[in-house]
Amino acid sequence: MYRGxxxxxxxxxxxxxLLRWPIAxxxxxHYIGPDEGEVVENVLEMVKTRDFDPRxxxxxxxxxxxxxxxxxxRLLVEGRSVAEIPxxxxxxxxxxxxxxGGVATAAVVFACGLLFLSPWGAGLAAALTALSPLAYRESxxxxxxxxxxxFVALALLAALRLQESPSPRRYLxxxxxxxxxxxxxYTGAFAVVPYGIAALLAHGPGRSLRWAVAGLxxxxxx
Numbered sequence: 001m002y003r004g005x006x007x008x009x010x011x012x013x014x015x016x017x018l019l020r021w022p023i024a025x026x027x028x029x030h031y032i033g034p035d036e037g038e039v040v041e042n043v044l045e046m047v048k049t050r051d052f053d054p055r056x057x058x059x060x061x062x063x064x065x066x067x068x069x070x071x072x073x074r075l076l077v078e079g080r081s082v083a084e085i086p087x088x089x090x091x092x093x094x095x096x097x098x099x100x101g102g103v104a105t106a107a108v109v110f111a112c113g114l115l116f117l118s119p120w121g122a123g124l125a126a127a128l129t130a131l132s133p134l135a136y137r138e139s140x141x142x143x144x145x146x147x148x149x150x151f152v153a154l155a156l157l158a159a160l161r162l163q164e165s166p167s168p169r170r171y172l173x174x175x176x177x178x179x180x181x182x183x184x185x186y187t188g189a190f191a192v193v194p195y196g197i198a199a200l201l202a203h204g205p206g207r208s209l210r211w212a213v214a215g216l217x218x219x220x221x222x
Contacts, residue, residue, distance in 0.1 A: 005119035009110045009126045016130040017103045020139040024095035029088045033141030040094050040142060043067045044082050047075070062151075062183035063144045066101075067094050091142070099139035102146035106130035108153040115160045144185050151181040155191035162215075163198035166206040171215035174198065179219020192216075 042054045043064055054064040070093050075081065082090075106129040113122025129135070138146055158174035178195050181188030199212040 002114075002119045005123040006110075008120075009107065009123050012123075012127055012130050013103055013106050016106060017100070020099045020103060020136060021096070023136075023140045024099055025092055026140055028092045028095070032091070033143070035144060036091060036094070036142040039064065039067060039144070040087075040091055043071060043094070044090060047071055048082055059144060059185060060183045062180060063147050063185070066147065067097055067142075070097060094142045095140065098142050098146050101150045102135045102139055103130065105135075105146070105150045105153050108150065108157055112153065112157045112160055115157075115164060148181065148185045148188055151177070151184050152188055152191050155181045155188070156194050159191075159194040159198035162195075163202045166199075166202040166204055166208070166211070168206070168208075168211050168214075170206075171199070171208070171211040172218045175215030175218035178216070182219070 038056060038058075042056055046052065046054060046064065046068060052061075052065075054061050056064070071082075071090060074085070074093070078085075106126045109129045110122045110126035113125040117125065135146060135149075155174070155177040158170070158177040162170040162174045174195055178188075178191045181191045195215070199207075199215070
């Protein structure tokens with residue numbers, strides 16, 4: 001049963017990626033979405049100035065850093081500067097990073113579902129995520145919310161694993177996942193709710209209030 005559900009989910013994720021991939025290039029030469037310019041232009045400015053400060057009051061830095069990685073790799077491989085590459089290509093690359101994050105969320109949701117649902121129940125949850133019309137629409141632009149969804153799902157997975165079997169390592173991993181979600185967008189801090197519930201409901205000899213607090217502090221110390 002598990003193998004069939006896993007193959008179904010894997011095929012679904014691949015199908016969602018293939019369906020969303022072409023829409024990233026839609027009107028990339030002429031249309032810039034509401035958040036796209038702020039993200040891409042800030043990333044390009046960071047690259048040109050060799051700076052790691054995105055200087056954006058509305059978003060923390062992780063999404064900018066994730067978008068910077070493919071830009072730096074491209075410049076390194078091609079041996080060109082930012083000015084030598086058409087702007088539209090940077091926007092297209094940023095859109096594809098966004099949609100890949102949105103598609104990957106379905107796989108994480110499947111892993112979450114396996115912890116308290118049947119394999120096919122987890123597959124259904126992944127299907128609803130992969131085939132979400134809203135996620136499909138937002139895959140056409142650079143949208144921090146799709147990347148946020150991925151990291152919130154990872155934070156939920158870490159919290160569920162913590163509840164299942166508490167240990168110092170799982171407390172710290174769950175806290176770090178929470179910190180990463182918050183570092184993508186400030187609203188990711190709401191992932192503290194499943195973390196707190198997991199720490200409260202966790203059972204086993206590894207349950208510890210001290211480690212629960214240490215997990216919350218882990219992102220600030222890293």
